[in-house]
Amino acid sequence: MFDKDKLPQLKSSLEKYDELTKKMTDKRPERKDVFKSGSGDPVKNVYTPLDIEEFDYSESLGMPGSYPYTRGVQPNMYRGKLWTMRMYAGFATAEESNKRYKYLVEQGSSGLSVAFDLPTQIGYDSDHALAEGEVGKVGVAIDSLKDMEVLFDGIPLDKVSTSMTINAPASVLLAMYIAVGEKQGVSADQLRGTIQNDILKEYIARGTYIFPTEPSMRLITDIFEYCSKEVPQWNTISISGYHIREAGSTAAQEVGFTLADGIAYVEAALKAGLKVDEFAPRLSFFFNSHNDLLEEVAKFRAARRLWAKIMKERFGAENPKSMMLKFHTQTGGSTLTAQQPDNNIIRVTIQTLAAVLGGTQSLHTNSRDEALALPSEDSVRIALRTQQIVGHESGVTNSVDPLAGSYFIEAMTDKIEEEALAYITKIDEIGGAPKAIDNGYIQQEIMDAAYQYQKDIESNDRVVVGVNQYQIKEGPPKGLLRVDLSVGEQQKKQLVDLKASRDNDAVEKTLVALKTACHGTDNLMPYIIDAVKVYATLGEITQVMRDVFGEYQQNVMI
């Protein structure tokens, strides 16, 4: 890429530069001894071709839309169409959430993203003892197909794409979605959307697991197989680094651990007898976007390049779609501050730029008040507008991967790829991601990074505006969204009514059939679909599986 003959000349001018800056800093020291990236990596004062001496355009980057996809998975990226502005929303009852979805669609949101409440995510009905106080709090409560019908009432499932943040009981919620589609007259092959379905990161960072690793992996590969035949436009998994980063990881760890999880899913599917090019095109990813703009852009590019190489070289994928890392992004929840919440709008703007310059396929922008409570409607609108301003006004969407070729960006991209690969190699040595989670390696690495970050803030090594500098006296924030506690009562009552009105014999029959299937090796999806259609509840279905599979035990690393 660079003229090799000219490099020695460059070296000597860099030496001169170093001398010059040293003279300056001897007189007046710089603001910090070490400048660190958002992830705590040291950053040099200047980057030159010497930092990417081995850089080879076609090998390192290639054109957008071609291997190794460093510059993006589509040739013309946002010139064709902007990313999907997908706002994660859902709270209280299906009815209330349905209203919010309709509002978002009216405001120009191009895809739905369903947030479920915690009992739903852990497979408990609203009347379970552990659901007390949690029903409808962080998302919508879904107990049975009845709730799902209300949730998507008046929203044509052949017109929207729906992303569902659901993991341990993903197959049950997907089954309900398929059943709702059927009732609307939309066949399964027309359904578009994503289920998160990423259990490994639940064990690592997010905590809404139910079953042990082995049956969980089976449920996941069952979905892969079923969807490849019946729901071909569905993204069957969203392999998530988001929560790993939220738990305190560095950018390189986010890439390394997420791709290691990805490798585990591919291996599980291959072991289950699927062919790589059958399911790999439907794999998708989900990353975080933090405040260090350039590091984040480099992270997205590094992830894309590394995954392409893994799929091609390690798994022998031939279909280009199997090699493309498509990802959803959410701005970093843990970067939001409860202090001076309006400042969060600016943080989210920077993070939006990072995601867009990094080539995301879809984006959720957090609302300013999310460090305090669930977002209000006003806050959600500002967050969505942030995306629209970046998309239409900032100009960064006019050209594909506009930061490519920057010495800094390319050096950082190489570095993150290298560090991520080192993590993957280490995890391979341990025996794969599930083992590295079981023995706590991954959790420990993340926890160490998280603690370091906290210490940096407390020692004022890292400035967080409004938190450890530039504080003001503030009154309590106004206009926060509150979820009425009566939601729980309402859901409970509906469950009583449901159990009195449905065909309980049919429920019993489908649950018995499911239990038998759990003991065997059949694909479980058809059994689950049969059960949801006769209004077996989420809790009843997962209980059958809990009985057969047992429950996961967390390995906590502090």
Place this chain on the structure above:
Amino acid sequence: MDRPIRVLVAKPGLDGHDRGAKVIARALRDAGMEVIYTGLRQTPEQIVNAAIQEDVDVIAASILSGAHATLLPRISALLKKEDAEDILFVAGGVIPEDDIPELIEKGIKAVFTPGTPTTVTVKFIEENVRK
């Protein structure tokens, strides 16, 4: 007090966001305390039961699920029932400012919201623990 302060770091509720709980657990340990960590999804009954068997000086509950208004007062009530109100009960997490007075009234001695330095929590515990 020359014996180490014993703290139960508990996660009531169903949310799995334990970064805060783990960071505070480490910070308390580094401040010389004995920290008993309970893991996720603990019911108020489990928390109070553990606190009593471990004879802790402090319960520090971390909750981000939004169920604080239900679960934290229940822990207080159980402590009262067990005649264990001498245990210093503090909480942290995503808890709106408006909710705090009611929690304080119901026996939670302090609520630490996001952005609170761990040193503040450590100091509060050191100064307020039963002597």
Place this chain on the structure above:
Amino acid sequence: MDLIDQLKEGNKRAAAKLITLVENKMPGYEEVLKEVHKLSGNAYVVGVTGPPGSGKSTLTDKLVKSLRKSGKNIAIIAVDPTSPFTGGSILGDRIRMNDLNLDPGVFIRSMGTRGHLGGLSESTRAAVKILDVMGSEYIFIETVGVGQSEVEIVKNADTTLMVLVPGLGDDIQAIKAGIMEIGDVFIINKSDLDGANRTKREVEMMLDLSHYERRPRVVMAVAMDNKGIDEVVEAVQEHHDFLVTSGQYHQNRAVTARDEILEIIQVQTMKNVLENPEMNKELESLTRQVALRKMDPYTAGKYILDNIQG
């Protein structure tokens, strides 16, 4: 002695408070220990030791659940390391025993090693007695890892379980000297992992080379999946029966009692030196002389011993 009366009735709160009292040597602790010693001696004590990560907590959890089926009252003392730098510790063993938390027949207490001389074995022994008086029929002591302090702790146990995992080949060599001998039952946990059979063979070989009055049993288990738990329970029972029929049960307890007395002499003697300002001064000056080779440590030690009683 209000707390002791409550303790005798099985009050957990009283037990918890008394453990704190003796663990911290708070005023009156010796009186408490004198009292509970007389009342104790009924519980069967099982030590669980093995390297970190071998799954001791999970195994303990499953064993206790299995024993609970017969309605036995059980207590668990889980020991975790104290940081030598800050004096703090994270006691995380309860996490793996969460289901036992609300079982009224189970009591779990976590303890930090705290690193004071002989203190941990003294504290655990005291805790065992208190829990014994509370009515626990089985008391499990789970240690940190495998080291000298673990040996000290499980010396008090009637049956000691040594938990190992596959792939620790070198570690077995490392820990065998002086420590493998304390195992009465060997458990190869996580035996679904590669190399389990090899580890078992290695352990068997080592046991063959040692001299035991009764050769310990080696059991394969996957505690997480509840596999091998019944066999472990059976092996504990076997060992118990052997102790009783051979008369070793009482012999061991006599040894423990003797150790306990000697330990008290040792600790007390040191306390007498360290807590007496004059003796402390004396010690300082003797230390200097010994360090400068002006005196030998034997003479110095004897000088102090001769003078402490005065």
